[in-house]
Amino acid sequence: MSVTADLFQVLNERGMVAQSTDEAISERLAKPCVGYIGFDPTADSLHVGSLVPIMGLAWMQRCGHRPLVVVGGATALIGDPSGKSEMRKMLSRDDVAANAAAIGDQIGRVVRFGDDATGAALLNNADWLADRSWIDFLREVGPHFSVNRMLTMDSVKGRMEASGISFLEFNYMVMQAYDFLHLQRSHGCTLQMGGQDQWGNIVMGIELGRRIAEVSLAGLTMPLVTKADGGKFGKSEAGNIWLSADRTPVYQFYQFWRNVADADVGRFLSFFTFLEMDQVNQLASAEGRAINESKEVLAFEITKLVHGEAAAQQAQADAQKAFSASADVTGDSIPHAAIAASELEAGIGILALLVRAELAKSNSEARRLVQGGGVRIHDARIDDPTHTVTTAALQDGYLLLRAGKKRLYRFDLEA
RNA sequence: GGGCAGGUACCGAAGUGGCCAAACGGGGCAGACUGUAAAUCUGCUGGCUUUCGCCUUCGAUGGUUCGAAUCCAUCCCUGCCCA
Numbered sequence: 001m002s003v004t005a006d007l008f009q010v011l012n013e014r015g016m017v018a019q020s021t022d023e024a025i026s027e028r029l030a031k032p033c034v035g036y037i038g039f040d041p042t043a044d045s046l047h048v049g050s051l052v053p054i055m056g057l058a059w060m061q062r063c064g065h066r067p068l069v070v071v072g073g074a075t076a077l078i079g080d081p082s083g084k085s086e087m088r089k090m091l092s093r094d095d096v097a098a099n100a101a102a103i104g105d106q107i108g109r110v111v112r113f114g115d116d117a118t119g120a121a122l123l124n125n126a127d128w129l130a131d132r133s134w135i136d137f138l139r140e141v142g143p144h145f146s147v148n149r150m151l152t153m154d155s156v157k158g159r160m161e162a163s164g165i166s167f168l169e170f171n172y173m174v175m176q177a178y179d180f181l182h183l184q185r186s187h188g189c190t191l192q193m194g195g196q197d198q199w200g201n202i203v204m205g206i207e208l209g210r211r212i213a214e215v216s217l218a219g220l221t222m223p224l225v226t227k228a229d230g231g232k233f234g235k236s237e238a239g240n241i242w243l244s245a246d247r248t249p250v251y252q253f254y255q256f257w258r259n260v261a262d263a264d265v266g267r268f269l270s271f272f273t274f275l276e277m278d279q280v281n282q283l284a285s286a287e288g289r290a291i292n293e294s295k296e297v298l299a300f301e302i303t304k305l306v307h308g309e310a311a312a313q314q315a316q317a318d319a320q321k322a323f324s325a326s327a328d329v330t331g332d333s334i335p336h337a338a339i340a341a342s343e344l345e346a347g348i349g350i351l352a353l354l355v356r357a358e359l360a361k362s363n364s365e366a367r368r369l370v371q372g373g374g375v376r377i378h379d380a381r382i383d384d385p386t387h388t389v390t391t392a393a394l395q396d397g398y399l400l401l402r403a404g405k406k407r408l409y410r411f412d413l414e415a
Numbered sequence: 416g417g418g419c420a421g422g423u424a425c426c427g428a429a430g431u432g433g434c435c436a437a438a439c440g441g442g443g444c445a446g447a448c449u450g451u452a453a454a455u456c457u458g459c460u461g462g463c464u465u466u467c468g469c470c471u472u473c474g475a476u477g478g479u480u481c482g483a484a485u486c487c488a489u490c491c492c493u494g495c496c497c498a
Contacts (some may be wrong), residue, residue, distance in 0.1 A: 164494065229453070231442085255451075262452050289450040323451060365444085368459055374445040386465050404444075406451060 006030065007063040011222070013277055014270040016056065018196040020220040021206065028190075028218055032117065035060050035191030036068035036183055038125070038176065038198075039107070040076045041099035045244035046106055048234045048256070051272050051302075052222050056193045057111045058274075061118050068189055069107050070179060071100040073126030078172045100124055106243045110305055121187070125179050128186075141178055144211040145204070153200040173201045180205030184215055196221045225271065228263035243306050250307050251333040254315035255406065257299035265294050273301040322408065327379075329400050329410055336410035339399065344413070347388040350375065357401050357409035369403055376402040 008026040011017045022028075037053045039046065046054075057067040076096045104122045111120045150156060150173065159165035180202070183189035192202045202219035209217040225233040234241050241256045242248040248256075260268060266284025269275060275283075275297075283294035296316065303312035311333070318331025335357070351366040354375065360366035367385045369375050375382045377393050378400050393399055399411040 162494095259451055262450090265452095289452090291452075292450055295452085319451080360444095362462065363464085364462060365460085367464095369445065372445040372459060384465095404446090 005063045007060060007065060008220070010059055010063060011056070011220070015267060016052070016059075016222050016271060018221040018223040019199055021203075021218045025218050025220060029063075029065070032064050032066070033191055034066045034068060034183075034187050034189040035193060036070050036123075036180075036189050037193045038070040038072050038075070038179065039103055040072045041096050041103050042076055044099045044102045045242045045247050046103055047243060048241045049225060050243070051306075052225055053193065053195060054107055054110050055272060056222055057107065057120065060191075060193070061111060061120060062274075064118060065191075066118050066187075067111060067120045068183060068187060069104065069111065069120055069122045070183070071103055071122065071124045072176075073097060073100045073124040074129035075125060075172060075175050075179075076100075077126075077130075078168055078175060096126070100126075102244070106306075109308070123183075125175070125182075128182050129175055129178070137178075141174060141181075141208065141212070144208055145174060145177075150204075153204070155197070155200050173204050176201040177204035177208040180217060181209050181212060184209055184213060184217060190215070191218045191220065193220045193222065196224045228261045245307060245311075249333070249335055250303065250311045250315045251318060251331075251335060253307065254299045254303045254312070254319060254333075257302050258295050258319060259406070260295060260298065262291050265291060265298060269294075269298050269301075273298070273305070275301065329408060330396075330398065334408065334410050336398075336412055338414040339411040340414045341391070344389065344391045344394070344399075347390045350377075350382055350387040350389055351385055353389055353401060353411075354403065357411070359401060359403040359407055359409055374404050 006026060007029045008017070008020070037057055039050065039053070057069060060067040073096050076099070077093065107120075107122075112118075113120045113122060115121075150170070151160075153173065155173065156165060156170065159169070180189070180192050192205060194202055199219070199221045202221065206217040206219055209215045227233050240248075241253060245253070257268070266280060269280040269283055270277065273280070283297055284291075286294045299319075300312050300316050303315055307315075314331065315333045318329075318333045321328035321331060322334060337357075350370060351360075351363045354360040354366035354369065355363060360369055366375075370382055370385045370387075373381060373383055377389065378395050389399065394413060397413050399413075401409045401411070403409075
């Protein structure tokens with residue numbers, strides 16, 4: 001069996017290659033191979049930043065290779081110092097195990113798991129690292145690492161310049177390097193991909209493989225996603241955008257992509273969708289307000305990928321209705337909750353209602369929002385913080401609270 | 416173990432006895448303008464309170480004082496240098 005498309009070519013064309021180990025990586029990838037990407041289970045959900053490596057896995061699969069998803073159950077107990085100025089808090093083993101399972105599920109929405117030639121496999125490095133003897137491990141891999149060399153790695157240097165690096169974290173790269181070697185032995189894995197910040201860790205693995213097993217391994221990193229305006233990618237008013245619908249409701253997830261800057265449309269389409277590049281370029285070249293339609297495609301495609309087609313359609317339909325002239329906000333994906341008739345009859349303070357709708361974190365924040373003119377009930381602006389909401393504010397059996405132009409929350413009258 | 420320098424709000428960073436809920440910058444939120452965009456301009460940005468005021472915050476704990484982020488003691492943590 002041969003590969004169906006050149007992985008390197010595909011990724012490169014999409015701007016998804018930051019660095020690769022050698023010029024010949026393209027030839028190496030002409031034959032089906034096994035590759036892996038690691039994910040740190042530091043939370044029970046990945047966020048949108050992880051979509052880049054997830055897409056890397058998916059493209060691997062589509063190009064005829066076998067992707068391995070390695071959840072860092074062991075390495076998460078250590079904490080990757082790369083790209084961080086401070087040490088992370090340590091997680092308990094139970095937390096890590098639960099997180100690992102949840103993350104596997106999320107990746108499974110985009111990548112097909114299976115036992116066949118291109119079926120992905122989910123592995124946890126705790127399985128081969130957690131119970132290793134410290135002495136045995138040191139004796140096996142220790143001699144092959146030069147501390148001098150390790151000190152030159154960016155991840156270490158960065159930390160030394162900032163707040164210092166503990167011995168705990170210093171070991172992270174050793175463990176990750178060992179992962180690569182282990183996967184080569186157990187699964188014939190010869191490729192590791194990852195975010196750009198993983199370059200050092202990947203290179204250490206390749207060197208370890210050459211030194212201990214005399215195998216030739218390859219590495220490829222994908223670019224860090226940035227925003228055209230230089231801001232942090234993956235953040236919004238509500239904080240991180242997560243892949244879990246529990247943490248980031250689908251409507252919000254959709255809106256996140258719907259609201260990207262014009263200049264980011266093309267790049268995001270090529271990174272986060274499977275659309276052909278011809279189509280991507282065409283969508284990205286739309287000008288003026290026409291590009292809004294491209295953003296709808298972007299938001300729909302990514303939401304479909306992460307939350308499924310039905311949820312994506314729902315979010316899109318609800319968003320379109322909410323922003324149209326008639327402003328229909330009765331869709332299911334619009335954030336909402338029920339409210340008892342008795343509460344409205346008694347009257348509820350606008351501030352309390354804003355907090356309840358999670359449009360403000362505290363009464364003070366809600367007050368500021370009101371005083372700043374950002375709050376509306378249906379279309380009526382509320383600028384009095386002492387305003388009391390009663391049944392009189394109901395329209396068609398619901399109450400619509402708006403904070404700013406885009407954030408909204410609906411209270412349905414409890415039947 | 417020794418010496419030195421530090422630990423301030425989301426981040427960076429001023430403040431070194433009362434005028435400090437704490438300058439300034441970034442970030443964030445809101446308003447205006449727009450295309451659910453960018454840029455720009457304006458306001459807000461600890462909590463509770465109907466603008467008075469009260470409470471919590473300047474690594475931690477005690478203390479000095481009418482009064483402390485600011486002074487003292489002890490402790491914890493970080494960086495640099497030495498061993």
